[in-house]
Amino acid sequence: MVCLCCDGEGDNFETKVQTFEQRFKGETIMVTGETQTCKKCGWFTLTVDQLNTVLQQTKREYAKRQLARLPVDLRRGQKG
Numbered sequence: 001m002v003c004l005c006c007d008g009e010g011d012n013f014e015t016k017v018q019t020f021e022q023r024f025k026g027e028t029i030m031v032t033g034e035t036q037t038c039k040k041c042g043w044f045t046l047t048v049d050q051l052n053t054v055l056q057q058t059k060r061e062y063a064k065r066q067l068a069r070l071p072v073d074l075r076r077g078q079k080g
C-alpha cells in the first residue's frame, strides 16, 4: 500500500484503532474503529471490511441521534 500523504511505500502501514469523523447525511459523527495507519505520518485509510464496520457504526449513531432529537424538535415546533 502507498501512503498518499508522505508517499511512503511497503510495510509502512499498521492496523490501528482510531477515533475519527464521518460525514453522514449532513451530520458529523465520531466513530471508533480499526484503520490502516501510516507509521511514518499517521495518515490512515480503511479496508473494505473496516469501512463496512465504520458505516454500520455511523448509521447506528445517526439513527440514535434522530430519535434523541425528535422530542426537542416537537417542543421547538410549539414555541411562539
Ligand SMILES: [Zn+2]
Pocket: 003, 004, 005, 006, 007, 008, 038, 039, 040, 041, 042, 043
Ligand atoms: Zn504516510
